Amino acid sequence: MALLLQVNNLRTQFKTERGLVKAVDGISYYIDDHEIIGLVGESGCGKSVSQLSVLQLIPTPPGEIVDGEVLFEGQDLLKFDPNGKELRSIRWGEISMIFQEPMTSLNPVLSIAQQLTEAMELHLKIDKPTARQRAIELLKLVGVPDAEVRIDDYPYQFSGGMCQRVMIAMALSCNPKLLIADEPTTAVDVTTQAQLLELMKDIVTRLGVSLVIVTHNLGIVARYAQRLYVMYAGRIVESGTSRDIFRNPCHPYTIGLLKCVPRLDELRGKKLVPIIGLPPNLINMPPTCAFLPRCPYRVDRCMQEKWPELRLIESGHYVSCYVDIWERQR
Amino acid sequence: MNRLLDDTLVEVRNLKMYFPIGKGILRRKVAEVKAVDDVSFKIRRGRTFGLVGESGCGKTTVARCILRVYHPTGGEIFFNSQDIAQWPANKVQPLRRNMQLIFQDPYGSLNPRQNAGSILGEPLKVHKMVNSSREYEERVEELFRSVGLDPSMADRYPHEFSGGQRQRIGIARALACRPSLIICDEPVSALDVSMQAQIINMLEELQEKLGLTYLFIAHDLSVVRHISDWVAVMYLGRIIEITGWKELYENPLHPYTKALLSAVPIADPLIEEKRERIILEGDVPSPINQPPGCSFHPRCPIATRECSEVVPQLRNVGGDHEVACIKV
Numbered sequence: 001m002a003l004l005l006q007v008n009n010l011r012t013q014f015k016t017e018r019g020l021v022k023a024v025d026g027i028s029y030y031i032d033d034h035e036i037i038g039l040v041g042e043s044g045c046g047k048s049v050s051q052l053s054v055l056q057l058i059p060t061p062p063g064e065i066v067d068g069e070v071l072f073e074g075q076d077l078l079k080f081d082p083n084g085k086e087l088r089s090i091r092w093g094e095i096s097m098i099f100q101e102p103m104t105s106l107n108p109v110l111s112i113a114q115q116l117t118e119a120m121e122l123h124l125k126i127d128k129p130t131a132r133q134r135a136i137e138l139l140k141l142v143g144v145p146d147a148e149v150r151i152d153d154y155p156y157q158f159s160g161g162m163c164q165r166v167m168i169a170m171a172l173s174c175n176p177k178l179l180i181a182d183e184p185t186t187a188v189d190v191t192t193q194a195q196l197l198e199l200m201k202d203i204v205t206r207l208g209v210s211l212v213i214v215t216h217n218l219g220i221v222a223r224y225a226q227r228l229y230v231m232y233a234g235r236i237v238e239s240g241t242s243r244d245i246f247r248n249p250c251h252p253y254t255i256g257l258l259k260c261v262p263r264l265d266e267l268r269g270k271k272l273v274p275i276i277g278l279p280p281n282l283i284n285m286p287p288t289c290a291f292l293p294r295c296p297y298r299v300d301r302c303m304q305e306k307w308p309e310l311r312l313i314e315s316g317h318y319v320s321c322y323v324d325i326w327e328r329q330r
Numbered sequence: 331m332n333r334l335l336d337d338t339l340v341e342v343r344n345l346k347m348y349f350p351i352g353k354g355i356l357r358r359k360v361a362e363v364k365a366v367d368d369v370s371f372k373i374r375r376g377r378t379f380g381l382v383g384e385s386g387c388g389k390t391t392v393a394r395c396i397l398r399v400y401h402p403t404g405g406e407i408f409f410n411s412q413d414i415a416q417w418p419a420n421k422v423q424p425l426r427r428n429m430q431l432i433f434q435d436p437y438g439s440l441n442p443r444q445n446a447g448s449i450l451g452e453p454l455k456v457h458k459m460v461n462s463s464r465e466y467e468e469r470v471e472e473l474f475r476s477v478g479l480d481p482s483m484a485d486r487y488p489h490e491f492s493g494g495q496r497q498r499i500g501i502a503r504a505l506a507c508r509p510s511l512i513i514c515d516e517p518v519s520a521l522d523v524s525m526q527a528q529i530i531n532m533l534e535e536l537q538e539k540l541g542l543t544y545l546f547i548a549h550d551l552s553v554v555r556h557i558s559d560w561v562a563v564m565y566l567g568r569i570i571e572i573t574g575w576k577e578l579y580e581n582p583l584h585p586y587t588k589a590l591l592s593a594v595p596i597a598d599p600l601i602e603e604k605r606e607r608i609i610l611e612g613d614v615p616s617p618i619n620q621p622p623g624c625s626f627h628p629r630c631p632i633a634t635r636e637c638s639e640v641v642p643q644l645r646n647v648g649g650d651h652e653v654a655c656i657k658v
Binding site for chain 1: 384385492494522523524525526527528530531534549550551552553555556575576579589590591592593594595596597598599600601602607609610611612613614
């Protein structure tokens, strides 16, 4: 396995009338070739902004990437001009993205054929008939029935799940090395969700593409991701292999997330343990740990010192917390 | 019927709700959408009845028929042992004091130009539940407290609240006229996971305290499992399996129920590695031209030719477990 993408200390901020929003506040992560990683967190924790920052898709102003490196195969993507040629060839050519709402990410007034072939003609420099042929093959690959006919349909003629299949086909059309799926199945039903995720997993393994799944659903990452990063208020609070994190969650937020969702295999009669309070407002945050007001494990040190850096717990498993939760419970 | 002995609050028998599809200037009826077709179930007092299924399967239509927002095409709806299915609108209106609804979208379901206090107070006025302004204010205050909000927030408008707080206001509004039945239509799907647990716990506490009966509609099977006593699974307007929660989750019989359950991931990689996954093919067919026979047969992994010929009826397979599949 070789390193594909490494993000170091990425910071993205938004200037608003009410103050500075540190949407992504110094996150570092990496993804290897042929790997599936998960990025987990609730809405507003900076998951999507961090992924958009990788491709410099943040609207500037108000947004600004103030610091960090995004090393993709050794090149720092943040050094490129956001409207320049290099970055344009990487977007969709090397790194492609699938968004949450399949219906709104497709253009309603263009047929599927037009939308699918456009990127291929630009990136792969192939002519229209070849692109169309390849588009049909891609649609077959993602399981759209009657691909030859349906390629000339418009997005409204497809169901949500089918639209998302078209998006997956589109994202794979230019042989990318990395696919970022930002909440790919939030808007669809459970059986469709299972279909789509299974399809994505199959295809990325077959084509050797790396996949980042951005989601709030811990079940999905448990099923598909090899490693995961848990985000809270713009930072990564815990990272490690899925096995380690689910077996031995060490950050109070991760523990809280795992306890507050009902599971299909748990005993019933157990009350859910909600995470008390509300997610923080990201404007003008205090320097202490952002989870502190909601944390049941807090100690004096948390109130006095800055947000802790990630520290190693066991091989490959990092957590940003002063408290040794498992020590305390023993 | 002796009401004291009968603990059934709602009974739906052979409920049908067909919507006409019109065409041309005269909107001539050319076809029908069978949104709900021959649905029967009972909800016992003080219990939670879970209704699961994917979008478009008719869950919400069932709820709206019970609330008599719709005029059902056929069937009977017994509420407190009275058949309300064909009642005229003016007779239904006072009945709604006893049945209330909690909506999915906490943003869309509150009037942005009404403050929280008057949102909660309106049902009291409509149903003439209070006699004096003092009583009104006391009741509104009590409602705020009952859902864990501070009564001093009464002057605020919906945009000043977070999603979880808005959902609490929606619940308080449903409680305002002391109903016996509350229909929860996807009450937590629009909330963040950490908020979901707060709302679910609160619904459970309120049920215990006030003896409420819930019809709980959701597509999240783990939430339904957590809260329901009795569960029905719907597919294309029909109930395909109905039984107690334990039986349904431990011994699902209908292939669709099995597929639904296997589609829900469990937050534990070790369990996930070993689980059998049933991935259904294709999409839910359109309810306008449903497949002949069992409507699930085109996607069913165990379907045979017979399945495309016979419409399976719900039948009891023992232990109050009913399933509509000829292969079981």
